[in-house]
Amino acid sequence: MTRAGTVPRQASEPAVVVLADPAAVSRRAAERFTEVAEAAVVARGRAAIATTGGSTPVGIYNELAVPPLRDAGPWDDVHVWFGDDRYVPRDHPLSNVLPVDQVLLGAAARAGLSGTGAVGEDIFLGIEPGVPMPAENVHPFPCGKAIAGGLGAVWCAAAYADAIRAALPADREGWPIFDLILLGVGPDGHILSVFPGSPAFDSSELALAIPAPAHVEPHVERVTLNPRVLDAAREVLVVSHGAAKADIMAIVLGDVRDPTRWPTQLVRRAGVTWLLDAAAAARLPRRNGPRD
Numbered sequence: 001m002t003r004a005g006t007v008p009r010q011a012s013e014p015a016v017v018v019l020a021d022p023a024a025v026s027r028r029a030a031e032r033f034t035e036v037a038e039a040a041v042v043a044r045g046r047a048a049i050a051t052t053g054g055s056t057p058v059g060i061y062n063e064l065a066v067p068p069l070r071d072a073g074p075w076d077d078v079h080v081w082f083g084d085d086r087y088v089p090r091d092h093p094l095s096n097v098l099p100v101d102q103v104l105l106g107a108a109a110r111a112g113l114s115g116t117g118a119v120g121e122d123i124f125l126g127i128e129p130g131v132p133m134p135a136e137n138v139h140p141f142p143c144g145k146a147i148a149g150g151l152g153a154v155w156c157a158a159a160y161a162d163a164i165r166a167a168l169p170a171d172r173e174g175w176p177i178f179d180l181i182l183l184g185v186g187p188d189g190h191i192l193s194v195f196p197g198s199p200a201f202d203s204s205e206l207a208l209a210i211p212a213p214a215h216v217e218p219h220v221e222r223v224t225l226n227p228r229v230l231d232a233a234r235e236v237l238v239v240s241h242g243a244a245k246a247d248i249m250a251i252v253l254g255d256v257r258d259p260t261r262w263p264t265q266l267v268r269r270a271g272v273t274w275l276l277d278a279a280a281a282a283r284l285p286r287r288n289g290p291r292d
Contacts (some may be wrong), residue, residue: 012270016210016283019160022241025144025275026059029239034073040179041074049180050081054098056184061103065130077131084224087153097140106130153209161184161206175232185240189252189262193224196261236267241277250283
């Protein structure tokens with residue numbers, strides 16, 4: 001893995017794809033999610049995909065939860081894991097699991113069995129919303145159990161690490177191999193819950209408890225996978241959109257590299273795809289990738 005330090009710009013670069021708007025970015029990411037899942041199920045019988053939190057994945061889930069992608073995914077064999085989460089219960093507004101439950105699985109709309117309401121045909125035809133994925137295929141950090149039992153975030157992270165090791169194959173160094181890791185980018189350049197100067201950089205633990213960050217919201221304790229899992233993944237997809245991300249995109253794709261200062265640069269390498277919309281890419285030089 002790339003560690004701290006300035007390296008020349010000619011080092012290997014990711015594929016940076018600039019699309020028109022957030023909807024186009026979400027659609028492209030959802031299509032790739034489905035393609036990776038299909039290929040993994042054909043090759044190995046199941047797909048292990050680690051998703052991200054915040055607002056980034058909601059548009060992706062919306063695309064996956066309706067036709068045509070809803071009908072294309074091998075959902076019985078797709079398993080969703082989490083790169084990180086806030087240390088809150090699953091149904092808390094800050095939980096990274098809540099959008100999976102409400103949007104990807106369509107749990108909220110399923111309660112009324114009336115379709116999503118976003119597409120009129122759903123209601124008319126009686127189509128249930130969300131992907132037909134078994135609920136047990138969603139594997140969250142056990143935050144609720146840890147909180148209810150007073151076990152703490154360290155226990156929560158360790159329990160999640162045990163669950164991942166039991167379910168996923170590992171590379172030669174013992175890191176679990178996800179078929180796809182989906183990443184958003186924080187305003188300070190963090191990925192997962194690996195913030196600038198994070199203790200995760202020097203940890204050999206698969207999952208860690210992270211103190212509540214003071215410099216970005218929400219100011220709550222986190223649990224995160226070690227960023228070393230990114231090097232073991234078969235594919236990594238970075239997704240970012242909106243004008244608010246233009247400054248940090250210009251920095252992390254700029255001339256200076258220091259991943260401990262801007263952790264997103266851990267995935268600034270060949271073999272990784274970054275999907276940005278025009279607003280997020282507004283300050284990038286044209287050389288940073290194709291534009292659709």
